[in-house]
Amino acid sequence: MPTALQLRLGRQLTVLREEVGLTWEQAAAHLGVHPGTVRRLELGQAGKPKAMAVRTLLELYRVPGEEVAGFMEQVKQANTAEWWNEFRDVLPEGFGSFVSLEGAASLIRAYEPHSIPALLQTEDYARALFRTDHPAASDKELDRRVELVLERQRQALTGRAAPPTLWVVMDERALRWSYGGAAVMGPQIERLIADVERPNVQLQIQRHAAGAYSAKQGPFTLFRFVTAPELPDYVYVDNLTGGEYLQQRTSPYLESLDRMSAAAVPLKHTQEFLRDIHQRKWAQPEVSKMHEVSESGNTNGEVA
Structure with a gap:
């Protein structure tokens, strides 16, 4: 079971992906990873989220630049030892x-x-x-x-x-x-x-x-x-x-x-x-x- 921060970040990525009409497979192809990797990330089950992968997904999902910094701060917090x-x-x-x-x-x-x-x-x-x-x-x-x-x-x-x-x-x-x-x-x-x-x-x-x-x-x-x-x-x-x-x-x-x-x-x-x-x-x-x-x-x- 992941932490609350990992769950929240994963849920936000799910919403963003669905808003642009992409599937796990399409997002995974853009990252060059298996679809299961994207699914685990969205479920908070991927362990510490990788900053580069999250940033790449945010760009794919057309997240405005001014909002990206907020997401990356969440990634930093999710990777901090509890x-x-x-x-x-x-x-x-x-x-x-x-x-x-x-x-x-x-x-x-x-x-x-x-x-x-x-x-x-x-x-x-x-x-x-x-x-x-x-x-x-x-x-x-x-x-x-x-x-x-x-x-x-x-x-x-x-x-x-x-x-x-x-x-x-x-x-x-x-x-x-x-x-x-x-x-x-x-x-x-x-x-x-x-x-x-x-x-x-x-x-x-x-x-x-x-x-x-x-x-x-x-x-x-x-x-x-x-x-x-x-x-x-x-x-x-x-x-x-x-x-x-x-x-x-x-x-x-x-x-x-x-x-x-x-x-x-x-x-x-x-x-x-x-x-x-x-x-x-x-x-x-x-x-x-x-x-x-x-x-x-x-x-x-x-x-x-």
Whole structure:
């Protein structure tokens, strides 16, 4: 899966080619390459785009000279090493594309049934979550994974001049499952209470009492690019073996998010709901491991 910059450049080249009525084969003949090379370039699958090839195509597509410079700047950016390359040691395979989409999207909508979304996690919560998911990891590896989460937050939310709207529907269980006990969960809930004050953060809770959920699958994320209309919506579906990126079958996921949002706690009541969870569950002395096991059958179960 390519980066957001490669996808955008490829889509723009597709539009330009179609506007002048040329086929992949004709464009490829002009470049002296196989048609598959042009196709991969347009799909963002050619790796780092070659500046000379792009410039030649722009001339073929009769792009005005004053616009060529803008395209070539995009080529330069697409060829620049992304910030997450320094986290290759802990970045899951194929997840660099997710981080790229996350940092470029204008709207991020997500369903999260199991844990607090990474973009809203405290440092201590992220560490406790990773320690649970990777029990054999060294302290150094855990530190690196936490650093990646914090940098994702900066790149996608706090460090952008125009941050995206983040709209998440969470399962109530994610607020009740104990990662690190009250000493971790209390500040994490407090962080969420503060985050929903931000105009670009919309958090809704799917209550147990709401009954059957419209999303029976695991977590997924939808990315929309208002400032890059060339790009379609993308959906990332998380699973145990990694994840899947969808471009053409995103409508069911958007509809599912809409149904869950309609059934969830209204946005105006989210803070009240979070404060109630915090007061009744996490503003108390840390519950014992024995109690957690007795209530859930595992060490990270729901605290009653």
